[in-house]
Amino acid sequence: MTTATLSLAQFNQLKDAEEYLEFFGLSYDPQVVNINRLHILRKFSQLVQAVDKSQSEAEVLAAYSRELRNAYDLFVTSSSVEQKLFKVFQDKPKNVVLLSDIEVE
Numbered sequence: 001m002t003t004a005t006l007s008l009a010q011f012n013q014l015k016d017a018e019e020y021l022e023f024f025g026l027s028y029d030p031q032v033v034n035i036n037r038l039h040i041l042r043k044f045s046q047l048v049q050a051v052d053k054s055q056s057e058a059e060v061l062a063a064y065s066r067e068l069r070n071a072y073d074l075f076v077t078s079s080s081v082e083q084k085l086f087k088v089f090q091d092k093p094k095n096v097v098l099l100s101d102i103e104v105e
Contacts, residue, residue, distance in 0.1 A: 006061050017041055021072065024065040028072060036075040043071035 006023070014020050017037040021028045033040065047067035053060060 006058075008057050008060065011061065011064065020044070020068055024061075024068055026065070026069055026072065029076070032072070032076055040068075040071050040075055043074060044068050047071055 011023065014023055017033050017040050018028075018030075020041070021033070044067055047070060048064055051060060051063040051067065055063070
């Protein structure tokens with residue numbers, strides 16, 4: 001699709017990472033997406049929160065495209081464990097004592 005034919009209505013119908021990337025005409029490695037799809041979409045969701053929605057539809061979609069590229073590129077060079085986007089990675093287990101927490105007397 002060219003940017004002239006893109007609309008927010010079409011964007012709102014997208015469901016998976018490949019659809020988003022193809023919608024914006026972004027090139028991608030299917031293996032990177034296959035391994036990190038949820039993390040890419042989660043990061044993209046976080047990044048678009050900062051987009052000014054009062055802009056024109058074309059400007060909003062251009063910003064979304066940039067943020068999707070940023071989210072994808074992040075996982076080309078980083079891992080999901082390093083990014084810790086989901087709550088499961090951020091919570092400390094309650095029943096585990098870390099060696100760093102043990103003091104030697």
